[in-house]
Amino acid sequence: MRLGAIAAAAVTALTAGLIGAASASAAPEGCEVEYQVTGQWSGGFNANVEVTNLGDPVKNWDLEWTWADGQRVTHMWNAKDKSKAAAAKATGQGHSSTLATGGTTSFGFAGSWSGANTDPAEFRLNGRLCDGTVSDPSQPMTAVEQVAAMQPGWNVGNTLDAFGGDTGGETAWGNPLITEELLQTIKAEGYNSIRLPVAWDYEHTGPGPDYTISSERMERVAQVVDWAIANDLQVLVNIHDQMFTKELPDDPENVLAKFNSMWGQIAERFKDYPSELSFESINEPQFPTDTANQDAHTATLNVNFYETVRATGGNNADRLLVLPTWVTNSEQPHLDALKATIDELDDEMIAATVHFYGFYPFGVNVAGVTTYDEATQQDLVNTFQRTNDTFVDNGVPVIVGEWGVLGYDYTRGAVPNSPQYGELLKFFQATAHQAVEEQLTLMLWDAGSYLNRHTLEWRDPLLKAYMDSGFTTLSGTASFDSIYLEKAGTIADESLTLNRNGLDFEGLWQGDTALAEGADYTVSGDTLTLTAAALTRLAGDRAYGTNTTIEARFSDGLPWAIHIITYDQAQLSDVSATMDGEPWSGWEPCDASCFAIPTEFNGDQIATMEAKYADGTNAGPHSWTAFKELWATYRPDYEAGTISLTPDFFNEVRDGEPVTLTFHFWGGGTIDYTITESGTTVTGTSA
Structure with a gap:
């Protein structure tokens, strides 16, 4: 039987280390599929599938179908099997992952059946139904198509949204001016859109009743938008200031007058811009004086934004408009409230937006959540699934306008474990992968932590690779990225659990040299065991720290690094010091404001820290947990040999x-240390 598809308006792909580009302009796309059962027996069958691309070339294709009778794929050849139960999915591999115009590829599979073996009713190539027709590129893109074409996106954070500081304006928070070269770099790195957070208030907007936005600010934003569109990037512009809108419950007349005036001016300036420009109502709306009605206040802002922009006409009559939930929260009540607003507006060119920074305890290393554990994984799955169920499944596209982890900040220097590095890699790749599964478009929040704006180089290319690869592949990993060997102890066999993620484990390598299965390692089920002999060789002279790094390789995706580390138990010294008592913002480095414990780490690193009084109750901030937040309350400095306790920690410790x-260490041990605050003097003693 033959079926066809208008192929997806945008395809996210990973080729040559870059995510494939997708233009905001539609391109002719379509396909057809021939499906044939080639053999059938009791409980099983074989089938062949042939895919022909009728439109523009498609990179990294995937084909999805479902069975009404509960059949399952049991084995697949000439394609990668990405099936989940009755939802079957095949993706191209190697040279067959790209389909040229008129190109055909085929694959086969074995399946199981019970009761009936009805052919699939439809196939979808990269998300679109097959019917043998070809799309008309002259037709405007739908909201769903446009949001899909934005994948993936990047925030120009802490730049046009910055204010105050000694320098003022765009550079006040440490980033350089936006240049066209920056946007060209972002495009070359595989991004298809930027989110441009803009502070329009403060020194840029005059007093009421006109609230005139300065021409300098308006034209600077226009310059950046022009550069982006000229370099084939979609742009999402918002009002990033929340300060004046927080007063909406207490002063609705003046707040709405200002909000509507600002959006009226912005919309008028850009009303003739092409569809590559879209608008977002406001960043993270919040109303601290009336939390009981926060969804209603959010709806008020969203509706006023919508009506103001649409009323300006021109291309704003059908421009994509993006509406947030309250504080861009993704809990179900707030999703439902925004869905009700969108239903009432009854406009097909609307998208929803939420933000995602992961499971909070994981993202900031608090409450003892130090790994990408089951709770963290489930939080990701649940968040994206309910967002999909509420909006995407009902025809409303979703932009995750900011994502990342709260504890990842380049200004902290070489402080690992916020979260632990290997667990961070798992999170970033899984987030991209889950977004594709639930058809959500991601826009990375980057305030300078990922791309160094001064050098236009990625601060961590491996982390970038994990983010990129998640859009097409979920790599194999292991239960941890390190094996700690105690320097004073006898080296024994050490085991890790493999997370295959549907891939085949293909062995261990040290550089270009393959380790020998049997002599160097064994695999039993998902248990990978390195032998004592191999670890002794890999540890070399057993100097403190990382002795070597090996790789676990799988049939697809990125290799998983395993660090062989030698350590001894850390040593904390007694110390007494006077805190200087100066005001401290929490963003500042630890100097005389902090209490520094001299520490010999001896190759080990801290996983987390507990704080308790003698009666067993929790001490310090976050009193609901004994495990304190990394950086906010304690800061290890492995180069300086200190663990610093911050003023924020002592502000919530009882005097005397x-x-x-x-202190819990990754090497597996714990160390107790007692501190006593007496006025401005703090005394620390080892156990």
Whole structure:
């Protein structure tokens, strides 16, 4: 039987280390599929599938179908099997992953059946139904198509949204001016859109009743938008200021007058711009004086934004408009409230937006959540699934306008474990992968932590590779990225659990040299065991720290690094010091404001820290947990040999009462240390 598809308006692909580009302009696309059962027996069958591309070339194709009778794929050849139960999915591999115009590829599979073996009713190539027709590129893109073409996106964070500071304006928060070269770099790195957060208020907007936005600010934003569109990037412009809109519950007349005036001016300036420009109502709306009605206040802003922009006419009559939930929260009540607003507006060119920074305890290393554990994984799956169920499945596209982890900040220097590096890689790749599964478009929040704006180079190319690859592949990993060997101890066999993620494990390598299965390692089920002999060789002279790094390789995706580390138990010294008592913002480095514990780390690193009083109750901030937040309350400095406790920690410690700190180390041990605050003097003693 033959079926066809208008192929997806945008395809996210990973080729030559870059995510494939997708233009905001539609291109002719379509396909057809021939499906044939080639053999059938009791409980099983074989089938062949042939895919022909009728439109523009498609990179990294995938084909999806479902069975009404519960059949399952049991084995697939000439394509990668990405099936999940009755939802079957095949993706191209190697040279067959690209389909030229008129190109054909085929694959086969074995399946199981029970009761009936009805052919699939439809196939979808890269998300679009097959019917043998070809799309008309002259037709405007739908909201769903346009949002899909934005994948992936990048925030120019802490730049046009910056204000104050000694320098003022765009550079006030440490980033350089936006240049066309920056946007060209972003495009070359595989991004298809930028989110441009803009502070229009403060020194840029005059007093009421006109609230005139300065021409300098308006034209600077226009310059950046022009550069982006000229370099084939879609642009999402918002009002990033929340300060004046927080007053909406107490002063609705003046807040709405200002909000509507600002959006009226912005919309009028850009009303003739092409569809590659879209508008977002406001960033993270919040109303601290009336939390009971926060969804209603959010709806008020969204509706006023919508009506103001549409009323300006021109291309704003059908421009894509993006509406946030309250504080861009993705809990179900807030999703439902925004869905009700969108239903009432009854406009097909609307998208929803939420933000995602992961499971909070994981993202900031608090409450003892130090790994990408089951709770963290489930939080990701649940968040994206309910967002899909509420909006995407009902025809409303979703932009995750900001994503990342809260604890990842390049200004912290070489402070690992916020979260732990290997667990961070898992999170970033899984987030991209889950977004594709749930058809959500991601826009990375980057305030300078990922791309160094001064050098236009990625600060961590491996992390970038994990983000990129998640859009097409979920790599194999292991339960941890390190094996710690105690320097004073006898080396024994060490085991890790493989997370195959549907891939085949293909062995261990040290550089270009393959380790020998049997002599160097064994695999039993998902348990990978390195032998004592191999670890002894890999540890070499057993100097403190990382002795070598090996790779676990799988049939697809990125290799998983495993670091062989030698350590001894850390040593914390007694110390007494006077805190300087100066005001401290929490963003500042730890100097005389902090209490520094001299520490010999001896190759080990801290996983987390507990703080308790003598009666067993929790001490310090986040009193609901004994495990304190990394960086906010304690800061290890492995180069300087200190663990610093911050003023924020001492602000919530009872004066004169000893506090027992328990430091948990990745090497597996714990160390107790007692601190006592007495006025401005703090005394620390080892157990």
